[in-house]
Amino acid sequence: MGLLDGKVALITGASRGIGKAIALQYAAEGADIAFTDLVVNADTVAAIEALGHRVKAYVSDASSFDAAHAVVEQILADFGRIDILVNNAGITRDTLMLRMTEQQWDDVLNINLKSAFNFTHAVTPVMARQRGGSIINLSSVVGEAGNAGQCNYSASKAGLIGLAKSIAKEMGPRGIRANCIAPGFILSDMTAAMPEEVRAAWIKTIPLRRGGTVEEVAKVALFLASDLASYVSGQVINVCGGMAC
Numbered sequence: 001m002g003l004l005d006g007k008v009a010l011i012t013g014a015s016r017g018i019g020k021a022i023a024l025q026y027a028a029e030g031a032d033i034a035f036t037d038l039v040v041n042a043d044t045v046a047a048i049e050a051l052g053h054r055v056k057a058y059v060s061d062a063s064s065f066d067a068a069h070a071v072v073e074q075i076l077a078d079f080g081r082i083d084i085l086v087n088n089a090g091i092t093r094d095t096l097m098l099r100m101t102e103q104q105w106d107d108v109l110n111i112n113l114k115s116a117f118n119f120t121h122a123v124t125p126v127m128a129r130q131r132g133g134s135i136i137n138l139s140s141v142v143g144e145a146g147n148a149g150q151c152n153y154s155a156s157k158a159g160l161i162g163l164a165k166s167i168a169k170e171m172g173p174r175g176i177r178a179n180c181i182a183p184g185f186i187l188s189d190m191t192a193a194m195p196e197e198v199r200a201a202w203i204k205t206i207p208l209r210r211g212g213t214v215e216e217v218a219k220v221a222l223f224l225a226s227d228l229a230s231y232v233s234g235q236v237i238n239v240c241g242g243m244a245c
């Protein structure tokens, strides 16, 4: 018996990184997986398939309202239901406010925050009809605390918290839970792109003195998706090695 037996999970941006780890964790616990990305990674599909559950990947830009609605329609046609939505797709375009271009602001807000609106908007009627569902937004500790050089990213991640808390209040009566995970410094392609001295400086601020793994984030995403969290809604769970306590 898996924690997610019989459930269908939709994860955005899951070809690699945290999204991929969540897809693998969910499939290992019995869920069928639909995931989106700009480019589908065949190895990710094969790794999920190897766990013995249905998986289908969809090429889709999460920042497009129309594309998000079209892909949710297709997933419903393919899988028949959606029980879990993980708004994971995200990017950084870090720079100081004095240097930030409008394009850098718009790209980050559209891909990190508007994408979550797009998918939540498309999926909540489905979950409401099913009388239940779990929505998980990948926020960040900088969405709570802010960060120099990441005004756009921090604002998008703070927005994801407001979105999840509001959906928890609005859709709770229909049995839909909505929560955020706020990772700290997680070892993925996103953080690998940082200069070594920046990575080292971050790690010094972490009480556990290491970056987290994508699997450690996925375990919290499993908890929030499952009935173990049946009375948990409107919350932000930090996964940060004690950095933000």
Ligand code: NDP
Binding pocket: 012, 013, 014, 015, 016, 017, 018, 019, 036, 037, 038, 039, 060, 061, 062, 063, 087, 088, 089, 090, 091, 111, 138, 139, 140, 141, 182, 183, 184, 185, 186, 187, 188, 189, 190, 191
């Ligand atoms: P990665 O950069 O490793 O992966 C991000 C994924 O999102 C990629 O698969 C990427 O696709 C996909 N993506 C980007 N743009 C779009 C789009 N427009 N439509 C669909 N998919 C898209 O990041 P992580 O795995 O590290 O991060 C996952 C989430 O967790 C993000 O929201 C991030 O902000 C958040 N987070 C990460 C932290 C960390 O330390 N790593 C800390 C706090 C939060 P492609 O491969 O095509 O580029």
